[in-house]
Amino acid sequence: MGDGRYPLNRRAAKVARSRAISDVELLIVEDEALDILVTFDQVAAGDAASGSAMAEAVRSGAGLVSGIFSLANLRHGVFALLPAARIEEMFARFERVSAKRGDVVIREGEDGDFYYVIETGRCLVERMVGGVSVALAELKSGDAFGEEALASDARRNATVSMITDGRLLRLGTQDFRDILGEPLLRRVGYEEGMQRVQRGAAWLDVRYPSEYRCDRLPGALNVPLNEVRNSFSALDAAREYIVYCQSGRRSSAATFLFAQRGFKVSLLEGGLWAAGRGRQGS
Secondary structure, three states: OOOOOOOOOOOOOOOOOOOOOOOOOOOOOOHHHHHHHHHHHHHHHHHHHHHOOHHHHHHOOOHHHHHOOHHHHHHHHHHHHHOOHHHHHHHHHOOEEEEEEEEEEOOOOOEEOOOEEEOOEEEEEEEEEOEEEEOOOEOOOOEEEEHHHHHOOOOOOEEEEEOOOEEEEEEEHHHHHHHHHOOOOOEEEEEHHHHHOOOOOEEEEEEOOHHHHHHOOOOOOOOOHHHHHHHHHOOOOOOEEEOOOOOOOOHHHHHHHHHOOOOEEEEEEHHHHHOOOOOOOO
């Protein structure tokens, strides 16, 4: 991906009115959706050389990507709580299983054993109410189920069965708890980050260079998210870094990767948007 004509939210003035002088087709992408897409593009690009599970999915599984990595899934639910790098680890541990129409995947009242994401096909969610089975919802590709019993050590509260033939991705109980627990990322607000920088820490901007050039924080270093793994030997492991991006999404992925390698890193909570520095002209 090359530099865009205008980096995210960086037009000097908002266009109030425009007029087409020929037939045109317009693609409108809201800020948050674009930020999510940029995050996963950079994570996948950074992992491409190593043949990671996420990079393989992005290259070859368009249907899967539009399901499990859909904007809805990345905005809400379990995936929204995780940095992109943690989702990559989770994806690598998934087991793919086939299911036939009519198969019962989980049954109400049983102990939880797996967390599921639908790769292809559709499922029906049912619950017994007064001795009668009541249909609660229909699930499609990209939808997930089964997490409640694993997270709370409770029994299944519904039955999920296949409406069509399909394929499911499943994650065992221990993997679920290891990966989907709240990532241990140290978070700081903008004022605290400024104080730490004054004491010797460094800002680390993990956005694209075009974004970095436009409104970087004073003294910030630029290590784009897709280059994080290549930067480990170039950075001073003894120095503290405050990692930031536009929204906190890309920086949470980068912070997780640096923390895994033993760097002393903190995440700027909410990114530049939360700090009031990231929406000029928007």
